Amino acid sequence: MLKAVLRGGAPVLLWRAALVAALLCGVGLLPWLSRTDPALTVLRARSAERAPTPEVLDAIRTQLGLDAGPLKLLGDWFGGLLHGDAGRSWISGAEVTPSVLQALGVSLLLMGGSLAVAVLTAGAVCARTLRLGAGRRPDGRRSAGTGSALLSALPDFLTASVLAAVVGVQLGWLPALGWYGPQWMVLPALSLGLPAGALLGRMLDDLLPGAFAEQWALAAAARGVPGRSIARQALRRCVPGLLPNFGLFVVGLTGGAVAVEQVFDIPGLGRLTLQAAVAQDLPVLQAGTLALVLLAAIAGGAARLTARLLIGPALRDGALLSLHRPTPPRPTTLPLLYGGLLLAVVALGLARDPLRLDTTARLQSPSWAHPFGTDGLGRDVLARVGHGALSTLALALAVSATALVLGVLLGLLPRVSGPLVDTVNAVPPVLAALLVTGVAGSGPSTPALAVTAVAWAPLAAHTSALLQQERATTHLTATRALGAGPLQLLRHELLPAVLPPVVRHALLRLPGVALALAALGFLGLGAQPPSPEWGLLLSENQPYAERAPWAVLAPAAALALLGAVAVTGGGGVRWPRRVSCARRRDSGDTGETGDAEAYANTEAEATWAEPPDPAHPIRPEGVTSDA
């Protein structure tokens, strides 16, 4: 069992330790990498008004011992760490350990609540598939997943603002502010848990039909095993593929809930590390990052352990089946509908002026003159949504595609990427941006680099989880026995099985990428006002969410629509010829392999009905034996 946690033994452990050390050193060198004077940023965190005279800056440098240089500071910090002392905050002079532990506790609790919400949401998203599967009616029309796609594209700060204003303030049902007891947890947990749950639910829903179509399920149904038990086993079959991503959410929600913490005034780790990163309060930043990295290692280990508990024997014996959908996801006209709607909005918006402001007509509700209303400066929201579409989408698509390639490539090497995924995922996004800026300078491509640097991690985790299962399938054993080489296996068996769900996952994360890109604006990276980039639209209109909801809802709806197009389009559009074109272009973007035959293979295996291949011997006992 322990072996499962420490998969790979000493080299992997060493690699993990090296990564953590490198990260902490990177944090320790941050001001010197980015050439931003820590004395100045610390002064600003202490006092917004104080003139930065040389005397004041010198006094701060002496106080913090900055003149000794980064290496000495780092050495001292590591030395103190051995005695359990993480130093004192550069801003407040207070001890770091208690404040980080306190914030970590708060954040873990918030994360726990959010995950509970996420699990319920994911359950609701898959409920239909589970019910149909349990009733052995897999042919029943599956839901297109629009609802969950819309939900997963909801920015958490928007949900948080709306919940705080409506449920907390206007209805007064639940406290809108603070962190004093369980009832204070409900609203923040909802804002964080709903999108996360929708994403996990979509991924699960993607795998379930395959599990229901496996031989054991048919056999069990034929023998009269109740549908409920079959559904439970199907879940058990599919959940391991999601566990690594679940583990990533554990860490991401603990350290990255900044917006929600701000809206609800929760003293969590996200805000603490953000403030420390901006002020370059290195001891706090290092301790916060260390806490998150440790949490990531624990979460990753726990995810592997659980996967082993659930399908361990089957993995060991190579007795799994490839999770292929029994029927193609019915190509629908939905993506055309959503895509058309989005295009129409963009086209209408493009005909208008997104920059002309008129402060006498601010925050006007939707009318014929302004179909989506006006924003805080009296600009037409429709025009801004339309004009922002191109730049937002182009950049987000490029980043997502790069992240997909990176994720799949690194996902193929789980021993290398596993620890890397855990470490990268534990880095708060702002810190990642600062580190990337430090290394790459603050050019126009920096925000894209910074987001790509973290966006590949969930995709890699997903890839390697699916790959692990796929490697343990019976048909692979057979193919290997027939003399296929590793490369051939990869190209014709592994990738075709793994790629489609990962691509759909990447598409699902597209709106999130667009938001992440905009969130770096305050560091002077990325789009600057008055550009109508969607993420910027959301953040600049957030203060008016209650007075002029249309100004935030319009870009949020556009993002959600984009998510819906991606998800429903992932299942195919009604005309098959169209599908293959779209697919080829898609894979062309990712540059996965250069072989048309492989794509044909991908498509056939992923989207078309595939009767169990007689060449693949089937051993159903692997999964069902200890039911």
Add this chain to the structure above:
Amino acid sequence: MRFLPRRRRLVAGLLLAPLLTGCFASEGGEESSGGGGGSRLRVAMAFPPAENFNPYGADATLLSRLGVTEGLTRLDANGAATPALAESWSRENDRGWLFTLRDAAFQDGTEVTPKAVAAALTRAAGAEPVTAALSGVELTAEAAGERRVRVTTADPDPALPLRLSSPGLVVLSAEAYAEKGAVSPVGTATGPFELTKVTGTTAATLDRFDDYWGGRAQFSGVDARFIADGTARTNALRTGGVDVAEAVPVSQVTSLDEVTRRETATTRTTSLLLNTEKGAFKDPKARAAAREAINTSALAKGVYEGHADPGVGIYGPALTWAADKRVKPTGRAGAAAVDGTSVTVATYDNRPELPEVAQVLKQQLENAGFTVKLEVREYSRLESDALAGKFDAFVSARNTMLDTGDPVSILASDYTCKGSYNLALLCDRSVDKAVAEAEKVTDTAERQDAAMTAEAAILGTDAVVPLVHQRIITGVGAAVSGVQLDPYERGLVGVGTRR
């Protein structure tokens, strides 16, 4: 390989529950302790303590707003020094002042003696980094007899009584300095409320100090919560979670009832500083063109929704004396015709209105023929570039009274060749001369006159275009009265605050 049995999981959950409650924040003080009468006031403050309530940094203002600390003097509504811990004062000679103390006690029960005051001032003067009010001033203090303290400065300082009103020059009892390297205002100050408990950067509990020299406060204590997010702060007031919310952002004002809004003109001026050293605005004629292109009342109405006054000068209407003494700027250059001159305007997003101001400015300047590029960042990421003159113009919101309480000091630091915060990079001989003249004047009224003359000289260079004078909006629950609405943002809760 099976799931954990359900019952075991349930038990584990129950065992974890008490552990988890430790992860909630503790409430900032229990409701109404009742003893001695009066209820407690709940306040939402905008700025959390940055340095553990170190009285020599920005937290000094926080302490003074909560009625914890005070100095020898304080500022009245007209910007003149009035008695606080010092009853009266007189100037002995060029460098020396004599302050007569009133009969007062520290919150730890000890008496406010000349020795204690001198020790406190000496500590403040030696703080590292030095407190803002004493920047560039060498100050010594010593006891002079039974009730008096002598304060001397190395250079003549006519504005010393104003300077001593700074929240950074507080008087604390000897106990505050007991621990080496840290100064603790907990239970050692002289104000009407005593700091008793600090919960990190989230909350603080204050109890009434019954022996306050100015009488007993109406509230038996104050529970302060620090809520940095403006919307969250306003929500706290709207849900009745607090009685008073500091600094309600303009975007949230309409969500409050008229009766709960208190509007105060502040000494904070938002202005456009033009780079006089390099770039397009090096040319005074281009600066004049920019000034003429800007419509300040559109900003006050459109961005600040009328909760600000259009810019009239460096000093706004909060300084009641300024309007009558204003001198018309002279020597302004004529505006040049502008044809597509491109300029970069920078600002920061720590104050949410500033990016909006910059976007309106962009349109106004572009209507006049400029081509404008905006640069918006977090303040600490922007400042060094701004001071190095990397932008053509900078939109900044600046408190014109600073910590010294002296109107001249902002002119010296922001607009003279040697100024430490000269964002316009202005170096003009006549400005320097006018500021130096003003610095020499002792009499308050004459000093104000001289400051206005210097202001006119600065405005004459068009290095700065005053945009708006901000008003601060304090949300006050309907039942509460007597909240101090201080244009200098140094007071909030006082003896007379009541329900």
